Amino acid sequence: MAGVAAFDEMGREGEPARALYRKVARWLEETPAELLASRRAQAEYMFRRIGITFGVYGDKDAAERLIPFDIVPRLISRAEWRKLEAGLTQRVKALNMFLTDVYGARRILNESIIPPELILRNPFYRPEMIGRRAPHDIWAHIAGIDIVRVDDESFYVLEDNARTPSGVSYMLENREVTMRLLPDLFARHSVAPVDDYPDELLACLRSVAPRQDRSEATIVVLTPGLYNSAYYEHSFLADKLGVELVEGRDLFVEDDQVFMRTTLGPRRVDVIYRRVDDDFLDPLVFNPQSVLGVPGLIGAYLAGNVTIANAVGTGVADDKAIYSYVPDLIRFYLSEEPLLKNVPTYRCREPDGLKYVLERLDQLVVKEVNGSGGYGMLVGPHATQAQREQFAAKIKADPANYIAQPTLALSTCPASFDKGVAPRHVDLRPFVLSGADSVRIVPGGLTRVALKEGSLVVNSSQGGGTKDTWIVDDIEDED
Amino acid sequence: MLARTADNLFWLARAMERADYIARTIEATLRLEYLPKTEGEKTGEWEGALNAAGAYDSFIEAHGDLDEENAVEYLTFDRSNPSSICNCLENARTAGRAVRTALTAETWTAINDAWLELKRFEASHRFSRPMDRVALTRFLDYVKKASLDFDGSCYRTMLRNDAYWFNRLGIFIERADNTARLLDVKYHLLLPSTEQIGGSLDYFQWVAILRAVSAATAYHWVYRDRVKPWLIADLLILKRAMPRSLISCYESIDRALDSLARDDGRSGLAQRHARAMHARLERASMTQIFQGGLHEFITAFIEDNARLSSTISEQYLFT
Known part of the structure; x- marks a missing residue:
């Protein structure tokens, strides 16, 4: 996808910086390269020392790696943020209503909105x-919505992560590190704080507790354990929430109630913020081989004695096939127009879609609806004529199995390297908390950055890094 | 607190304490090795060191031949020795990661820093074996400092709640075990009759014992006398002022268990067992201990101490 002119959030080289980034641009210009290098080294040292690492499965010695952190902050203006916030709230509300409907009345199927x-x-x-309802009809208590920007105006939702989205610990730790390493630059901006995220999360989890007296509710974070790649985040969150970090073996179920084993004997658990997939939650109901889960947990959940966040079954809303229908879901459940755009998606199951896709195979990315990891995919602009013809035959044979999207030029932001400052593609994952009482979004999120030149892949497993994300008050011209 | 958390805190503290003790034992043994010896004078120092570390049998099984290089390697970097310094620090960090939420940032950083440094030592050790004496000294200094950092950060930053008391229990039960093992290995040197038969080598053996528990200076402050073996035994068993003495460890164990019982409102077998051991030490005199047999006294103590450890596990559901 090289060659696509991307929108740079600071402004293109040779042009004056966008107003929002003016102070960052000046700071990058004025700061000697050695100082930037020493800040980079300090940042890495801090991350390693705190032990913010992610694990790699089955690789004992290389088991702990750092996700690279880029010291140049990524800026979003308050006005832009307010729009994002409204769009995110709307989107997650619709997703929760969709889940209630899917496991309940199935209006959406009966009215043929979704096949x-x-x-x-x-x-x-x-x-x-x-036939089961989640407590307070909240399924996706914690959602991470991946957003990309393509120009001055437009943000698109790339993916809805509604199962166990991770990365929020980086949002918080990145801020700590930037505040310590770049105090002057930070002070020159009016940056919205993110450090109330744990309190907001706690309030959110408390609001869905099954007990009458919610202030007494016992909340725990359930982790698959030390060797899970996101273990650092699990322990970080438990610590910030001030709740126990439990593994399956610390819990047991008796009379449809969940207890944890403590030094003072069993203690009742009311809310489980689980970072374990559905499949492994309860060997009696799901994967019987699972040792990560708790036998009887689902029974306790169905009896209404414990709240599981996110609810079991939420994954159906976090799926490529459903993604393309989310704008329809918003119209259907909320009778509102979607505030955030989807990446335009053409469904080959629909005759118009099929025709459009087949005519423009050289411009589109075609994906299997249930494929993942880049398999069964055609990147039109990079394919040969023969490959495109072959793929066209496959699409015609089973149109319902394919969707297509235009190739997107993700926006870029400046990033700091040994050889100097250079633009790199970024995305943004804000975290949306849905409680019984309200939807909460801390102003900010995790900015992921593709550190390899030209790369659009921001995943940490493929050379992606992270940045601190600043939601800043709109800058008035000072000079 | 989760039972698993308590378990990890307890063993984490034991591992850090043990690493320190093994480092000191190696140091003291090296000093003995430096002493000029007459022909045919074999001191069996490394055998003693391995015994004091509870690693003699497994060492012989793995290596057969006993020499300094093998013994030092076994006690420091050898992963096949469960009590090697390396394994102690590695286990401490694994336990620490599992219970990060129960540790203060300072305590975690102390453990993690120690581990990061360990990785550097291991990496350079891989390229230059055996370790030369200078590098070994640097390594042992680092281990002692790691343990000090850990202990100090716990003491200075942890809330005085169950997490802290389980940490203290781990440290003092391990420390009591270490001191007792050292006494057990060297008891024959400490009997009152030894002064007559002992040559100058014995004197340095005694001093080495003191060094292993960082008490060489303390001895002189307490007794204001030249080193006499039975006074060493007195110092390490019954002197309350000596932080590695058995009685001092039990004072701390007793206090930690009492605090747990007070916070929980529940007292059990562990509290009774510790109180009884503490009381026995308070009533004891060296004369009486020597009469009953120093060896017998120490062997019984090691067993009682291990029993307390498992009683704590049972009472607080680790097992």
Whole structure:
């Protein structure tokens, strides 16, 4: 996808910086390269020392790696943020209503808004939950919505992560590190704080507790354990929330109630913020081989004695096939126009879509609806004529299995390297908390950055890094 | 607190304490090795050191031949020795990661820094074996400092709640065990009759014992006398002022268990057992201990101490 002219959030080289970034641009200009280098080294040292690492499965010695951190902050103006915030709130509300509907009345299927097989044959659909309502109709208590920007005006949602989205610890730690390393630059901006995220999360989890007296509710974070790649985040969150970090073996179920084993004997648990996938939660109901889960947990949940966040079955809303329908879901459930755009998606199951896609195979990315990790995919602009013809035949044979999207030019931001400052592609993952009482979004999120030149892949497993994200008051011209 | 957390805190503290003790034992043994010896004078110092570290049998099984290089390697970097310094620090960090939420940032940083440094030592050790004496000294200094940092950060930054008391229990039960093992290995040197038969080598053996528990200076402050073996035994068993003495460890164990019982409102077998051991030490005199047999006294103590450890595990559901 090289060659696509990307929008640079600071402004293109040779042009004056956008107003929002003026102070950052001046700071980058004025700061000697050696100082930037020493800040980079300090940042790495701080991360290693605190032990913010992510693990790699099955690789004992290389087991702990650092996700690279780029010291140049990524800026978003308050006005832009307010729009994002409204759009995110709307989107997550619709997703929660969709989940209530899918496991309940199925209006969405009955009224043919979504083809039934997309749900009923979805690998994350949980028939065990049919006819069940999540407490307060909240399923996705914590959602991470991936957003990309393509120009001055437009933000697109790239993905909805509604199962166990991770990365929020980086949002918080990145801020700590920037505040310590770049205090002057930080002070020159009016940056919205993010450090109330743990309190907001706690309030959110408390609001969905099954007990009457919610202030007494016992909340825990459930982790698969030390060797999970996101273990650092699990322990970080438990610590900031001031709640126990438990593993499956610390919990047991008796009379449909969940208890944890403490030094003072069993203690009742009311809310489980789980970072374990559905499949491993309860060997009695799901994967019987699982040792990460708690036998009887789902029974306790169905009896209404414990709240699981995110709820079991939420994965159906976090799926490529469903993604393209989210704007329709918003119209259907909220009778509102979507505030945040989806990346335009053409569904080959629909005759118009199929025609459009087949005519423009050289411009589009075509994906299998249930494929992942880049398999079964055609990148039109990079493919040969023969490959495109071959793929066209596959699409025609089974149109329902394919969707297509235009190639997007993700915006870039300046990043600091040994050889100097250079633009790199970024995305943004804000975290949306849905409680019984309200939707909460801390102003900010995790900015992921593709550190390899020209790369659009921001995933940490493929050379991606992170940046601190500043939501700043709109800058008035000072000079 | 989660039972698993308590378990990890307890063993984490034991591992850090043990690493320190093994480092000191190696140091003291090296000093003995430096002493001029007459022909045919074999001191069996490394055998003693391995015994004091509870690693003699497994060492012989793994290596057969006993020499300084093998013994030092076994006690420091050898991963096949469960009590090697390396394994102690590695286990401490694994336990620490599992209970990060129960540790203060300072305590975690102390553990993690120690581990990061360990990785550097291991990496350079891989390229230059055996370790020369200078590098070894630097390594042992680092281990002692790591343990000090850990202990100090716990003491200075942890809330005085159950997490702290389980940490203290780990430290003092391990320390009592270490001191007792050292006494057990060297008891024959400490009997009152030894003064007559001992040559100058014995004198340095005694001093080495003191060094292993960082008490060489303390001895002189307490007794204001030249080193006499039975006074060493007195210092390490019954002197309350000596932080590694058995009685001092039990004073701390007793206090930690009492604090737990007070906070929980529940007292059990562990509290009774510790109180009884503490009381026995308070009533004891060296004369009486020597009469009953120093060896017998120490062996019984090691067993009682281990029993307390498992009683704590049972009472607080680790097992």
